[in-house]
Amino acid sequence: MAQAGSLVTDELRKLVGVESEPEVWEIEKGAIIKFAQSVEDRNPLWNDEGEARKTRYGGMIAPPTFTSMLRNEKLYDTIFELDLPAKRVLNAGNEIEFFEPIRPGDVITVTGKLADIAEREGSVGRMLVLTFEYTYKNQTGKVVSIGRNNIIRY
Amino acid sequence: MAQQVFFEDVAEGQEMPQLVKNPSTRQLVKWAGASGDYYEIHYDKDFAQSTGLDGCIVHGWLTFSFVAQMVTDWMGQDAFLKKIGVSYRGMNVPKQDIICKGKITKKYESDGEKIVxxxxxxxxTEGKKTTPGKAVVALPSHK
Incomplete structure (x- = not known):
């Protein structure tokens, strides 16, 4: 049973550690360039194949925050549709670890899970901190990145 | 682009060149389209105000991207970004300066890598750190 007055419901507790269905993203060079242009980041690594070829990477790669668009919608929907006593949602933070660059032509498989739940008193009152962890694998099965995202419900 | 920075050339306490961004509402729409984040608080003023905000706000991920750009501009094309993360502590609004800054806190070698x-x-613009975080970078060496 959920503790009286707790924001953590049994339904939520059951989701902790449950891996989502994978979602697959084909990485197009044009999408990388469009992404970089929207940040107004002119680094040749994510804009210019010819220039990027001269670097240690040997060609274009995706910029660091590109994983923001490689979502796992199913996990996202599960969480946003949860009927919790705390209705309002805030993105509290993001962290990304990199092991290999993401390159044009890669096929990235994204799985995610609710890794942790914590209840805290904050400036907005009592709140839930939901920590999601995402794993990004490329077509060779190599983990290229791990992303962590703290979502607050209050 | 700045010149390549090498491990031997940096010291703890050293600051990175700041990067100043001033996103227009057009840029927020471009980001929405490129990233797929279509939450209306970032481009629909009426909607934003209906949620209690004064107006549209900048996507947390876009501010994060600006801070990441400051890091990758500084570290050069032959470094490797190992980790980066930020917390969203305050909101940024369009048509105002977002000033991205950084400082080296630690420098060491680990498993043959030269890390900062x-x-x-x-x-x-009021000097409030809306988006603080940390980055870990492997730098190339002269040796």
Whole structure:
């Protein structure tokens, strides 16, 4: 049973550690360039194949925050549709670890899970901190990145 | 682009060149389209105000991207970003400066890699750190 007055419901507790269905993203060079242009980041690594070829990477790669668009919608929907006593949602933070660059032509498989739940008193009152962890694998099965995202419900 | 920075050339306490961004509402729409984040608080003023905000706000991920750009501009094309993260502590609004800054806090070698750890953040025009975080970078060496 959920503790009286707790924001953590049994339904939520059951989701902790449950891996989502994978979602697959084909990485197009044009999408990388469009992404970089929207940040107004002119680094040749994510804009210019010819220039990027001269670097240690040997060609274009995706910029660091590109994983923001490689979502796992199913996990996202599960969480946003949860009927919790705390209705309002805030993105509290993001962290990304990199092991290999993401390159044009890669096929990235994204799985995610609710890794942790914590209840805290904050400036907005009592709140839930939901920590999601995402794993990004490329077509060779190599983990290229791990992303962590703290979502607050209050 | 700045010249390549090498491990031997940096010291703890050293600051990175700041990057100043001033996103227009058009840029927020471009980001929405490129990233797929279509939450209306970022481009629909009426909607934003209906949620209690004064107006549209900048996507947290976009501010994070600006801070990441400050880091990758500084570290050069032959370094490797190992880790980067930020917390969203305050809101940034369009048509105002977002000032991205960073400072090296630690420098060491580990498993043959030359590592620097940095405090990084974005400030608003009042000097409030809206988006503080950390980055870990492997730098190339002269040796």
């Amino acid at each position: 750890e940095c405090d990084i953040w974005a400030e608003n």
